[in-house]
Amino acid sequence: METDRKDGRTPNQLRPLKCSRNILHRAHGSASWSQGETKVLAAVYGPKAGTKKNEDPEKACIEVIWKPKTGQIGKAEKECEMIMKKTIQSICLLTINPNTTTSVIVQVVNDDGALLPCAINAACAALVDAGIPLKHLAVAICCCVAEEGSVVLDPTNVIEFVFGQQMRGFAYLVFPNSALSALPEGSYLVNGEPLEHGIITSVTHGVMSVDEYLKCVDRGRAACAKLSGFLRNSLQKSQFPSDTSSKAA
């Protein structure tokens, strides 16, 4: 049974994506990412000398500062900072610049659902803009589980809580981006699965069955493959400040 969503999207359809790079001129790297109405601005400063107090000086240190749109910084913001820090640490090549700190500042411009995935995508684009060495990119998506067990991608706040069916739970999933390589198919497999099938980060809210979660992961992977394509396109365009947008179908 297909769920008809309020804005007319099919359950597998993402909101219109927009990504701009190099929008802040003082920052070493910056990007803005919007999915529908949710918009996040990310800036990267670094690498700067020295690491923070309890961090390992043999590796580069990543620091994330999350600025909400309104209100004071509370526990939710600290948790988002920690999740983003660990996600970014897993995609950066930390041994290249030891004993340095790279700061990623995330500013929420508008929150209309799927905020953390949007922020991770923005941070990733900003890191590329700054030229920080990365293993691969991280692409993030939000999957929602509806009452009767079907999976809906990229929900807005309205759909999550108000629209007809109550959403039982949602999951933020982050995957590595899909690789485009000149080497033959088999060389990137890990345990028989391609690299982009591994989950870098997963945060779930609400209760769902294990099968529903695995379904979310499958749909999330497929959506992330499309997101990777969009990200690759937009990052390959010219270096001058430009707007690229696409409606991922």
Added chain:
Amino acid sequence: MGLLDSSGDLSAEMEVDAFRRLFPLRYYERHLAESIRPDGRPLGRARDTTVALGAVSSADGSALAKIGSTTMLAAIKMEVMTPSAESPDEGCIAIEFHMPPICSPIVRPGRPAEAAVVVSKQLSDTILSSGMIDLKELALVSGKAAWMAYLDIYCLDADGALFDAALLSAVAAFSHCKHLSPFLIVPTSYTLLLSLIHVSARYSLAVQIPVVSVNDKGKIVAFTEEGDGRKLEKEAVNKEKIKLTLGSIPFSLTCALHKKYILADPTSEEESIMETLVTVVMDSSDRLVSFYKPGGPALAYTSLVTDCVALTRHRMKELEKILDEAFSGMEVD
């Protein structure tokens, strides 16, 4: 790191402790190759777990949980407050997780540890979304009064798997928590009296909540023992204490991932070496409450997800047994 030779490494020439400190990852990998960990546990086994109920006598519900060396003390205090306008029929739970400097050398007074904030938020999310406590049960008078439960969890010893131990102590404290049954007395025409009977500690374990009433202006005031002249059916009143009915109880297991190994219930040393941690929370009706993997160098493939879930199910049975034993032990007293 100069010495790369793995087969002729220095383990033959230096003491085990020194090797453990200098090359922790290789020390662990040597053990993992034999499918065992330095403390002798197989990879999938959690540490010895104990739960003691009623550790804090002044609290309405309390529990002390230990998983290996990690110790958590949870205490619940209940207070009457006015419910919010959006949910006049629901009570409220406020969950706070503290890591005092006693628990670990990396925590200093003043600055709260980063881990404390994150575990605190994770705990609130898990307990509220698992539906263990029905907030409507905490309501007293719709729109005027409802119970607010303050759950405080103190970490006394941080040795890995903080979230697991904290959740276990919170669940145990809630199952130990008893609150008084409210009842509406036939009021005089000008006041609405809400009394909570004071249950004597002589014949029960229960809490001693002072009798309160709502006066004309809608404020909650303490009710004096001598009575204040209003009609009160104190004798006929139901003197039972009501236990909070718990819905499906969530249980969690934290695993550390390293290459293709999954280590269940890591100690703090293992957590710092293998930086990827996965916490799976499942409830007694076999639903997934949370699959929490905050980044980390190792990626989770589908096979790994199902393995972690299977380990959690197994752990859930152990924990259910431990809670049941602790609880039946308490009742006998």
